[in-house]
Amino acid sequence: MSAVTGNMSFLLRGLLATLELTGLSFVFAFFIGLFVATARVSPVRSLRGVGTAYVELFQNIPLLAWLVVFVFALPQAGFILPLFQTAVLVLSLYEGAYVGEVVRSGINTIARGQGEAARAIGLSTGQALRYVILPQAMRSVVQPLGNVFIATTMATSLTAAVGVVELTSSANSLDLQYAQPIAIFVGAGIAYMAVNLIVGQVTGIVERRLAVER
Amino acid sequence: MSPANRQGSGIFDSLGPKARRRALIGNVFTLLIVAGLVFAGGNELHRKGQLAGQKWSPFTEWTTWRFLLKGLRSSIEAGGGAAILAFVFGLLLALARMSRRPLLRIAARIYVEIFRSIPVLLLIYMTLFGLPDYGINLSLYWKLVGPLTLAATAIVCEVFRSGILSVERGQGEAALAIGLRHSQAMYRVVLPQAIRSVIPALVSQFVSILKDTSLGFVVSYNELLFTGQIFTSYSRLLIQTYLVIAAMYLVLNGILSKIARVLDARGNRQGALLAGARPSTDEPVALNEGGLP
Numbered sequence: 409m410s411a412v413t414g415n416m417s418f419l420l421r422g423l424l425a426t427l428e429l430t431g432l433s434f435v436f437a438f439f440i441g442l443f444v445a446t447a448r449v450s451p452v453r454s455l456r457g458v459g460t461a462y463v464e465l466f467q468n469i470p471l472l473a474w475l476v477v478f479v480f481a482l483p484q485a486g487f488i489l490p491l492f493q494t495a496v497l498v499l500s501l502y503e504g505a506y507v508g509e510v511v512r513s514g515i516n517t518i519a520r521g522q523g524e525a526a527r528a529i530g531l532s533t534g535q536a537l538r539y540v541i542l543p544q545a546m547r548s549v550v551q552p553l554g555n556v557f558i559a560t561t562m563a564t565s566l567t568a569a570v571g572v573v574e575l576t577s578s579a580n581s582l583d584l585q586y587a588q589p590i591a592i593f594v595g596a597g598i599a600y601m602a603v604n605l606i607v608g609q610v611t612g613i614v615e616r617r618l619a620v621e622r
Numbered sequence: 623m624s625p626a627n628r629q630g631s632g633i634f635d636s637l638g639p640k641a642r643r644r645a646l647i648g649n650v651f652t653l654l655i656v657a658g659l660v661f662a663g664g665n666e667l668h669r670k671g672q673l674a675g676q677k678w679s680p681f682t683e684w685t686t687w688r689f690l691l692k693g694l695r696s697s698i699e700a701g702g703g704a705a706i707l708a709f710v711f712g713l714l715l716a717l718a719r720m721s722r723r724p725l726l727r728i729a730a731r732i733y734v735e736i737f738r739s740i741p742v743l744l745l746i747y748m749t750l751f752g753l754p755d756y757g758i759n760l761s762l763y764w765k766l767v768g769p770l771t772l773a774a775t776a777i778v779c780e781v782f783r784s785g786i787l788s789v790e791r792g793q794g795e796a797a798l799a800i801g802l803r804h805s806q807a808m809y810r811v812v813l814p815q816a817i818r819s820v821i822p823a824l825v826s827q828f829v830s831i832l833k834d835t836s837l838g839f840v841v842s843y844n845e846l847l848f849t850g851q852i853f854t855s856y857s858r859l860l861i862q863t864y865l866v867i868a869a870m871y872l873v874l875n876g877i878l879s880k881i882a883r884v885l886d887a888r889g890n891r892q893g894a895l896l897a898g899a900r901p902s903t904d905e906p907v908a909l910n911e912g913g914l915p
Contacts, residue, residue, distance in 0.1 A: 451637055452648035458656060468829070468875035469868045470836035473847055477868060481860040485670045533641070558739065565741035569840050580747045589752025597740045604739040 411586035412595045422578030423599050429495060429564040429574060430603075434557050436500035441507025446542075448512050451533055459508065466505035472566050474498050479570040495567040503560050510552040514545035547618045554611030558604045565600075575599060672861050680857060681866055693849025694870055700763065700845055701832040704770040708831065709824060711771070712778025713817075719783055722804070730779070737776035742834055745769035750841060762843045766835065774831050781827060785820035786812060822886035829878045833871070846870060 412419065447459035466474075478498050479491065489497065518541055526536035568577035579596035583589050637645060667673050680686045718730035737745075746769045749760060760768060789812050797807035838845035844852075850867040854860045 450648075451641065451645045452652060453645075454649045454652040454656075458652060464876060464879075465872065468833075468879060469871045470833035470847070472836040472839055473864070473868050473871060476839070476847065476851075477864045480854075481864045484860050485667050485672050487666075562739070562741040565743040566837075568743060569837070576741060576744050576747065579744065580751065583747070583751055587755055589748060589755055593744060593748045593752055596744055597736075600741060600744070601736065601739045 411582055411588040412591050415582055418582065419575070419578055419595065419599070422573065422575040422596075423603075425572070425574040425578075426561070426564050426576075427603070429492075429499065429567065429572070430557070430561045432496045433499035433503060433564070434560050436496070437503035437507050437556070437560065438553075440500060440504030441509075441511055442542075444504060444508030445511035445515060446537055448508070449515055449537075463505045463508055466502050467509075471498070471502050471563055472569060474502055475566060475570045491570075491572055495564075495570070495572045499560065499563060499567070503556060503563065506556050506559065507553065510549050510556055511545065513552070514549035515541055517548050518544050547620065550611055550615040550618060554607055554614075557607050557611075561600065561603055561607070667861070677859055677862055680859065681862065686853070689853060690846070690849060690866065690870065693844060693846040694874070696843070696849070697832065697835045697838070697845040698874075700767050700770070700835045700838060700843065701828065703763075704767045704774055704835070705828045705831050707767070707771045708774035708778045708827075711775040713782050715775060715779035716782035716786065717808075719779060720786060734776045734779055737773050738780070740773070742769055742773045743837060743840065745772055746837055746840060762841060766838045766841045766843045766845070770831060770834055770837075774827065774834075778824070778827055781820050781823045782816065785816035785823075788819055789815045819889060822882045822889060825878060825882035825885060829875045829882070832875060832878070836871075 444459045444462055447455045448463075450456060450459075475495070475498050478487075478494050482488075522540055522544065523536055526540040531539065564574055565576040568574060568580065571577075575596055579592050583592045586592070664673070671677070715730050715733060718726045719734070721727055721730075746765070749765050749769055753760065793815065794807055794812050797811040798804070802810065835845050836847040839847045839851065842848060846867055850863050854863045857863065
């Protein structure tokens with residue numbers, strides 16, 4: 409226990425880094441996903457192709473492979489960013505594909521009549537999406553988006569494998585120093601669980617707030 | 623009808639002349655941007671000499687491919703092992719979660735909640751650096767497959783549970799009505815239908831387990847990503863090797879994802895046919911936590 413209680417500030421700094429990585433990546437992933445989803449339902453065929461290719465690319469290649477490519481390989485071609493920024497970039501691109509699929513499934517749940525009515529009153533495709541389709545679609549995907557957020561929290565731990573100092577790597581280096589695996593890893597595990605529990609509660613509240621009463 | 627209509631949003635069912643012209647302009651723009659990005663990326667690699675023939679020539683030799691394919695095989699072995707174990711344990715856990723014994727139900731629930739919200743890498747560090755302190759030293763294979771199985775079991779459990787809950791309530795009721803015992807109704811009527819309905823989700827789960835085997839990179843288990851790292855350490859061809867590795871993952875997982883989508887579409891079609899064949903008034907109501915009424 410002493411290793412955990414005595415190094416609380418060290419672990420908290422790790423947790424803070426995890427939260428920063430998660431928060432930043434999720435915000436970027438959200439906008440990437442919104443763009444990918446609208447691209448995939450757009451009337452422009454090549455844009456649909458780009459959206460599909462993007463999702464296939466990021467959902468079928470492991471996150472760790474992407475991290476290794478961006479952190480170790482691309483600097484050889486002169487593409488160099490600070491480690492933390494690189495981690496945020498890769499996480500955003502990767503989770504963006506998942507957000508995109510979630511939003512697209514939300515768009516697909518909207519009744520056809522909504523889109524047809526929007527067109528009938530003279531809205532363009534873009535306007536129909538912005539004012540009619542997306543506002544309804546986003547309401548139905550709060551819970552799945554919360555799940556993507558939780559997945560992002562867990563995914564940030566992989567950045568430890570390429571050298572980012574966050575909760576998992578802090579726990580690991582503490583264990584190497586103090587050799588108290590149970591206390592340290594259980595402590596870190598509890599921190600992850602607490603974050604995910606809070607996110608779950610918050611999405612529940614947001615979902616209820618956004619629900620339309622009919 | 624444009625193919626996008628099948629995506630169902632119905633916001634552009636048939637384009638008028640003006641919109642068609644705009645879509646054409648959009649097409650041209652998109653293609654130009656994509657071509658520009660590809661050209662810029664390629665040019666940058668070319669300027670750094672990364673596209674030079676001798677940097678790619680190792681990948682025309684069979685010895686290189688034999689080395690990398692061995693890594694792919696180890697990935698599949700680890701992923702397959704973890705998937706089989708997780709499917710078995712996940713099913714058992716799902717049955718426990720829906721059991722009529724409250725203690726079993728709670729224990730299963732706690733397992734799922736814990737292992738669904740802890741990152742696999744943390745579990746791997748625990749087995750890698752924690753367990754040896756207690757005299758438990760697993761082989762490299764199990765240092766990777768063990769934690770993967772623990773985490774995947776929790777997720778597979780939820781997949782099976784949702785499958786069981788999606789079986790129409792009437793199925794279980796009818797089974798009880800013709801005199802089957804609770805367990806018989808579960809194993810002979812509800813479960814076979816539930817398992818069939820979750821097969822596509824299990825295939826996607828297999829893809830996600832295969833992706834997670836890349837964590838062998840941390841354990842130094844010889845799976846595809848770690849094999850790539852070994853290859854770069856003496857060839858010094860980082861960009862080329864990792865691009866090839868990424869492409870190998872893309873092909874394997876892309877095929878599996880495609881299979882999952884096809885199975886899913888077929889299942890939906892059959893479901894729709896069944897629903898249309900009989901005048902069904904009872905919608906699929908969820909079974910209670912006990913699994914059966």
